[in-house]
Amino acid sequence: xxxxxxxxxxxxxxxxxxxxxxxxxxxxxxxxxxxxxxxxxxxxxxxxxxxxxxxxxxxxxxxxxxxxxxxxxxxxxxxxxxxxxxxxxxxxxxxxxxxxxxxxxxxxxxxxxxxxxxxxxxxxxxxxxxxxxxxxxxxxxxxxxxxxxxxxxxxxxxxxxxxxxxxxxxxxxxxxxxxxxxxxxxxxxxxxxxxxxxxxxxxxxxxxxxxxxxxxxxxxxxxxxxxxxxxxxxxxxxxxxxxxxxxxxxxxxxxxxxxxxxxxxxxxxxxxxxxxxxxxxxxxxxxxx
Amino acid sequence: xxxxxxxxxxxxxxxxxxxxxxxxxxxxxxxxxxxxxxxxxxxxxxxxxxxxxxxxxxxxxxxxxxxxxxxxxxxxxxxxxxxxxxxxxxxxxxxxxxxxxxxxxxxxxxxxxxxxxxxxxxxxxxxxxxxxxxxxxxxxxxxxxxxxxxxxxxxxxxxxxxxxxxxxxxxxxxxxxxxxxxxxxxxxxxxxxxxxxxxxxxxxxxxxxxxxxxxxxxxxxxxxxxxxxxxxxxxxxxxxxxxxxxxxxxxxxxxxxxxxxxxxxxxxxxxxxxxxxxxxxxxxxxxxxxxxxxxxxxxxxxxxxxxxxxxxxxxxxxxxxxxxxxxxxxxxxxxxxxxxxxxxxxxxxxxxxxxxxxxxxxxxxxxxxxxxxxxxxxxxxxxxxxxxxxxxxxxxxxxxxxxxxxxxxxxxxxxx
Numbered sequence: 122x123x124x125x126x127x128x129x130x131x132x133x134x135x136x137x138x139x140x141x142x143x144x145x146x147x148x149x150x151x152x153x154x155x156x157x158x159x160x161x162x163x164x165x166x167x168x169x170x171x172x173x174x175x176x177x178x179x180x181x182x183x184x185x186x187x188x189x190x191x192x193x194x195x196x197x198x199x200x201x202x203x204x205x206x207x208x209x210x211x212x213x214x215x216x217x218x219x220x221x222x223x224x225x226x227x228x229x230x231x232x233x234x235x236x237x238x239x240x241x242x243x244x245x246x247x248x249x250x251x252x253x254x255x256x257x258x259x260x261x262x263x264x265x266x267x268x269x270x271x272x273x274x275x276x277x278x279x280x281x282x283x284x285x286x287x288x289x290x291x292x293x294x295x296x297x298x299x300x301x302x303x304x305x306x307x308x309x310x311x312x313x314x315x316x317x318x319x320x321x322x323x324x325x326x327x328x329x330x331x332x333x334x335x336x337x338x339x340x341x342x343x344x345x346x347x348x349x350x351x352x353x354x355x356x357x358x359x360x361x362x363x364x365x366x367x368x369x370x371x372x373x374x375x376x377x378x379x380x381x382x383x384x385x386x387x388x389x390x391x392x393x394x395x396x397x398x399x400x401x402x403x404x405x406x407x408x409x410x
Numbered sequence: 411x412x413x414x415x416x417x418x419x420x421x422x423x424x425x426x427x428x429x430x431x432x433x434x435x436x437x438x439x440x441x442x443x444x445x446x447x448x449x450x451x452x453x454x455x456x457x458x459x460x461x462x463x464x465x466x467x468x469x470x471x472x473x474x475x476x477x478x479x480x481x482x483x484x485x486x487x488x489x490x491x492x493x494x495x496x497x498x499x500x501x502x503x504x505x506x507x508x509x510x511x512x513x514x515x516x517x518x519x520x521x522x523x524x525x526x527x528x529x530x531x532x533x534x535x536x537x538x539x540x541x542x543x544x545x546x547x548x549x550x551x552x553x554x555x556x557x558x559x560x561x562x563x564x565x566x567x568x569x570x571x572x573x574x575x576x577x578x579x580x581x582x583x584x585x586x587x588x589x590x591x592x593x594x595x596x597x598x599x600x601x602x603x604x605x606x607x608x609x610x611x612x613x614x615x616x617x618x619x620x621x622x623x624x625x626x627x628x629x630x631x632x633x634x635x636x637x638x639x640x641x642x643x644x645x646x647x648x649x650x651x652x653x654x655x656x657x658x659x660x661x662x663x664x665x666x667x668x669x670x671x672x673x674x675x676x677x678x679x680x681x682x683x684x685x686x687x688x689x690x691x692x693x694x695x696x697x698x699x700x701x702x703x704x705x706x707x708x709x710x711x712x713x714x715x716x717x718x719x720x721x722x723x724x725x726x727x728x729x730x731x732x733x734x735x736x737x738x739x740x741x742x743x744x745x746x747x748x749x750x751x752x753x754x755x756x757x758x759x760x761x762x763x764x765x766x767x768x769x770x771x772x773x774x775x776x777x778x779x780x781x782x783x784x785x786x787x788x789x790x791x792x793x794x795x796x797x798x799x800x801x802x803x804x805x806x807x808x809x810x811x812x813x814x815x816x817x818x819x820x821x822x823x824x825x826x
Contacts, residue, residue, distance in 0.1 A: 162792070163504050164483060180824055182817065183799050249650040270594075270652040272806045359594055359652040360806035361799055376476050377795040378504065 157384035206291025239353025506537030545750035591668035594652035600784035609699030637811035703778035
């Protein structure tokens with residue numbers, strides 16, 4: 122009797138979570154998918170219109186801007202965060218003084234929400250308040266740094282703020298990885314006369330592969346679901362030049378009573394995540410076996 | 411993102427599925443939570459209490475009301491809508507089409523609403539010929555706010571046409587001031603654009619193009635001229651403008667950093683709070699070229715169908731109270747707008763409000779009374795969103811007038 126209960130216990134305990142997962146994640150994904158084929162406006166309606174919403178979506182210049190921005194943002198954000206995180210981790214790993222304090226300082230931005238990050242950077246980057254004014258006050262009145270208010274540069278300010286927020290986290294992951302490297306391997310290489318650069322490039326970085334893998338997965342999903350940072354930093358502006366797909370989706374589904382169009386954009390977001398993550402997961406996980 | 415929002419909707423549906431209101435009780439959804447607005451709502455509450463109707467406040471904060479609308483949708487779907495909700499413009503029609511709104515014709519007939527309200531206003535309050543909503547105020551959007559001190563120092567005069575505006579703004583700029591205080595947010599860009607449309611194109615063009623969405627009117631030389639003038643305004647706005655809130659822009663006029671702002675009459679509240687007097691410290695005139703016209707933005711309460719007769723009675727009391735002389739006066743003195751009801755005593759209002767009232771009556775006869783598309787009074791949310799997108803994109807780029815026009819035409823066609 123007891124044995125049978127013990128046998129079922131894990132299943133019973135896990136059942137509510139599973140139900141919530143199935144309904145609230147996969148159920149609503151399916152629901153959104155269905156909605157995206159209807160002409161729903163303010164409330165869900167069940168008049169099916171085929172691929173109409175998708176057609177309208179890709180004829181909408183604001184959506185195309187949002188997609189472009191997502192590409193720029195994701196690539197730069199992941200690349201810079203990885204490089205910066207890795208470099209910081211390598212420096213910290215050289216047994217420097219006050220490592221604990223420095224590590225905390227670099228990791229600290231992670232503890233701040235994107236809303237706070239966005240608001241702070243909005244002030245720092247504002248030409249009339251922040252860096253530009255500071256340099257002007259120093260006497261260099263020709264200095265110009267006004268990406269925040271330039272339509273074609275605003276997206277890069279979002280990259281700056283996001284990198285500031287996340288590179289400390291990447292650093293922590295790499296640092297943990299570096300600490301896990303077997304000292305004997307490094308010593309053996311040193312005895313063979315390999316330079317530190319060579320040791321890092323040919324030995325340590327290949328060992329770090331799983332860390333790269335987890336970092337990229339985490340950063341990608343941060344990039345794709347970015348919403349609050351844009352909202353706080355640029356509000357999508359100037360104009361709609363720094364919109365990301367999540368902001369587009371929210372605006373159209375909830376503020377503009379175009380639920381069908383919003384659902385279609387949500388589906389495109391989902392599938393672009395899947396298109397990147399699934400092959401990556403597959404190749405990485407298969408190799409490990 | 412999508413999953414989170416879906417979960418949220420369900421959660422809020424459950425959370426707000428509270429028992430129905432008790433007898434003689436109104437539950438009112440609104441987002442007037444700040445200063446003068448909250449005081450105005452409180453006055454309505456007291457008035458209703460005196461008539462034996464208790465008030466359940468259902469305030470959902472968030473300026474433009476997006477949060478409130480999300481909550482309202484989930485309440486309505488779960489079959490438990492509030493008695494009344496702050497809904498305006500064409501959204502009233504959307505809710506009416508979905509069959510949620512209550513017919514309050516009996517109150518309207520008994521109190522002669524048809525003769526009290528201009529036809530343009532009562533049309534907005536009706537769905538298929540029956541009253542379903544009651545207006546609380548009328549905002550005029552096409553105002554120009556100016557700092558006379560700045561004008562004197564730069565030797566400029568208050569512009570009365572858009573071509574004059576450009577001449578005067580140059581003078582102000584040359585004197586070292588910011589000519590046009592502006593916040594670079596899409597709705598503010600659209601507010602200025604709307605004033606240009608009305609000033610350059612006139613009321614007939616405005617109605618044909620931006621209310622009826624007539625494609626051949628939209629694709630015309632007038633539209634090109636509108637975009638040309640609108641584009642010329644780019645030079646008068648300072649570089650820090652993107653993302654600035656409207657009241658920050660107003661304070662630039664108050665402090666004498668900037669000469670002018672194009673903004674609705676709610677800007678008056680900012681001058682009042684700063685203890686500035688109309689005429690000496692600031693000037694309110696209609697936006698260039700729009701003196702005979704009036705772009706209106708009306709706040710209103712729409713009434714939802716109730717399940718029992720007690721609630722319906724309470725609802726009728728509320729509807730009657732909203733259009734009482736007393737409430738219309740107090741509410742609008744607090745909010746800076748003018749009463750929706752015609753023919754009220756006006757001694758307590760200031761001279762800006764008097765101008766507004768005169769223009770309201772006069773323009774309703776000449777056809778110059780037009781709904782504001784920048785504030786969701788003229789067209790559906792989908793179309794006004796598309797207009798906002800194009801306008802803000804144009805203002806923040808160096809597109810040519812004809813490119814602007816073509817983008818506008820295709821955006822409206824796609825959203826219709």
